Amino acid sequence: MSDAPIYAGVDVGSATAKAVLLDATGAVLAASVIASGGNLTDAAQRCLSLASDKAGVSPDACAAVIATGYGRERVAARSRSVTEITCHARGARALFPEARSVVDIGGQDSKAIALDERGRVLRFEMNDKCAAGTGRFLEVMARLLEIELDEFGGRAMHAAAPVTISSTCTVFAESEVISHLARNQNIDDIIAGLCNAIASRVYGLASRARLAPPTIMTGGVARNEGVVKAMEALLGAPIRTPDDPQTVGAYGAALLALESE
Amino acid sequence: MDMTALMAPFEKVASDYYGYARDAAAAGRKVAGCMCSYAPQELLYAAGYLPIRILGREGDTRRADELLQAFSCSFARSVLDSALEQEWPFLDLVMFSHTCDTMQNVADLWRAHTPDTDTLIASMPTRTDGEASLRYCMAELERLKKKLEAKTGPISDEKLTEAIRLYGDHRKTMQDLYALRAAKPGLLSGAQMMTISVAAFLMDRAEHLPLARAVLSALNTAAEPGGVSWPRVFVAGSMCRHVGFIELMEAAGCAVVGDDLCVGSRSFAHGDPDGDTPIEALARAYLERIPCPAFHRDGRHPGHALVEAARRDKADGVIFLLTNFCDPMAFDYVPVKKALDDAGIPALSLSVEQHREPPEQLRTRVEAFVEMLRESEGA
Numbered sequence: 001m002s003d004a005p006i007y008a009g010v011d012v013g014s015a016t017a018k019a020v021l022l023d024a025t026g027a028v029l030a031a032s033v034i035a036s037g038g039n040l041t042d043a044a045q046r047c048l049s050l051a052s053d054k055a056g057v058s059p060d061a062c063a064a065v066i067a068t069g070y071g072r073e074r075v076a077a078r079s080r081s082v083t084e085i086t087c088h089a090r091g092a093r094a095l096f097p098e099a100r101s102v103v104d105i106g107g108q109d110s111k112a113i114a115l116d117e118r119g120r121v122l123r124f125e126m127n128d129k130c131a132a133g134t135g136r137f138l139e140v141m142a143r144l145l146e147i148e149l150d151e152f153g154g155r156a157m158h159a160a161a162p163v164t165i166s167s168t169c170t171v172f173a174e175s176e177v178i179s180h181l182a183r184n185q186n187i188d189d190i191i192a193g194l195c196n197a198i199a200s201r202v203y204g205l206a207s208r209a210r211l212a213p214p215t216i217m218t219g220g221v222a223r224n225e226g227v228v229k230a231m232e233a234l235l236g237a238p239i240r241t242p243d244d245p246q247t248v249g250a251y252g253a254a255l256l257a258l259e260s261e
Numbered sequence: 262m263d264m265t266a267l268m269a270p271f272e273k274v275a276s277d278y279y280g281y282a283r284d285a286a287a288a289g290r291k292v293a294g295c296m297c298s299y300a301p302q303e304l305l306y307a308a309g310y311l312p313i314r315i316l317g318r319e320g321d322t323r324r325a326d327e328l329l330q331a332f333s334c335s336f337a338r339s340v341l342d343s344a345l346e347q348e349w350p351f352l353d354l355v356m357f358s359h360t361c362d363t364m365q366n367v368a369d370l371w372r373a374h375t376p377d378t379d380t381l382i383a384s385m386p387t388r389t390d391g392e393a394s395l396r397y398c399m400a401e402l403e404r405l406k407k408k409l410e411a412k413t414g415p416i417s418d419e420k421l422t423e424a425i426r427l428y429g430d431h432r433k434t435m436q437d438l439y440a441l442r443a444a445k446p447g448l449l450s451g452a453q454m455m456t457i458s459v460a461a462f463l464m465d466r467a468e469h470l471p472l473a474r475a476v477l478s479a480l481n482t483a484a485e486p487g488g489v490s491w492p493r494v495f496v497a498g499s500m501c502r503h504v505g506f507i508e509l510m511e512a513a514g515c516a517v518v519g520d521d522l523c524v525g526s527r528s529f530a531h532g533d534p535d536g537d538t539p540i541e542a543l544a545r546a547y548l549e550r551i552p553c554p555a556f557h558r559d560g561r562h563p564g565h566a567l568v569e570a571a572r573r574d575k576a577d578g579v580i581f582l583l584t585n586f587c588d589p590m591a592f593d594y595v596p597v598k599k600a601l602d603d604a605g606i607p608a609l610s611l612s613v614e615q616h617r618e619p620p621e622q623l624r625t626r627v628e629a630f631v632e633m634l635r636e637s638e639g640a
Contacts, residue, residue, distance in 0.1 A: 083625050083629040084629075109622075120633075121632070122607075124630075124633070126626055
């Protein structure tokens, strides 16, 4: 194991905990994603250890650790914590220097962030207290339809005539989906309807935050092609998604750790 | 300078919502609860009452929920629930003021459900400028004075002048404290300032005044601790008595340097105008004050006024505390937000429930806003 300094970002979200390790040049050494579970302190520790193992370094070798996400105060190893708004903006602008806005849809909240020409946060909007139309909503719907979450977005692309889901409240939407199933609607059309429902809810945030293109989509839901396509249709502009949208917040946190030195 | 000792009396009163008034009543004082800063406390004071504000409290509102529609605000719910739960047995009188339809209905419900409490409604003119408003306001104050005299005996001009002077002196001291807080937030935090304001609403002003002056004289000569420069935030919005919101902001790393809040500088910002009679002087004071969102003055744009106040206090950003279903504030919010956008002043709005301390989710928003202000400052 080398003694070169390492910089870590740990993003403890409501659904998953993510860690990204950087070397002193800002190059990514390793990234990890695990389920957050019920013990956030433990999840933070485990995702950091997992990333360290992957990189072949000791977790104690971190020169600075920035914690972010809903469980940021539970990260024992943190040097300091920074909100996920700042971290997602930082990560997105490092991956896409031309970015002028970020849409992050995570496990329990969604955010629309407007960036200035230098990539700094200009404005942001977050969803209200409830988790309607977020990753948690997709999980519940996938379980109801007996579809793997990873297949969800792809299936939406096969829809011929998406149904209308009028609510992103998980409880209301669930009963709407059951009504569509009872009418023997095509599953792909229902899935596309759910993706459209999420997109139109997030579009409300995006309009309030007056997002300008190019827009980057981050967070776990950005892996869902159906939601991304529906957002693009509403925004009227293409959206860019990173290869690993889930770890953008942790990556941004790691960059802030590096810059804080 | 021992800030802990100077703040202790305010904290004691502010943390025990009913305590001060209950003790005063037990000691033989007549206590009048006022629902709004437009209830003319000077009249009540001159009539021998201890006027205090009914500010809403924590806890659920299930009795009020039975009577109020879903679109009534949490302040209305909270104050009505406290009456229905018989939490004010020591009040001799409650004075409402006509601010919005919801509060008018709360007044009716309060009267219907607690028939033993005396109630009065102050109908101050909604338009606060012009001669007609002055004549109307004076007539309304005369009417209220007669109603009070029927209960307590004549209110002499001397008594009324004395009460007007006390309230004027108190406002002046509060204005000086607010100015000092804006100039040296490192000496007096936003949370401390709000605690002093909450206590003012729950105490005899004659007792609050020397305590507030003691803080002022101790801090006037003190040097501000140097070091960290924090983003400066101005707070505006609906009725909110929770110091916890200000604490949450300051814990996120900003200094709350100014406010336009009912439980804050707005209720103390007006002068002490003259009049041919004490009633005229009092009417002028209420008409010339900064109007709350339920009142209007011709030519005064609430947005431009807020931009001016934020600039006066050198604020880097504005945080709104908005109570859901507070229609007067919601109507103002649109032009106010636009004026801030046009002036390039960043703003964040938080939704406030009267009966609960700030929920944890707000912390992320406030911290992100502070990070944003800090990043743009660093440019």
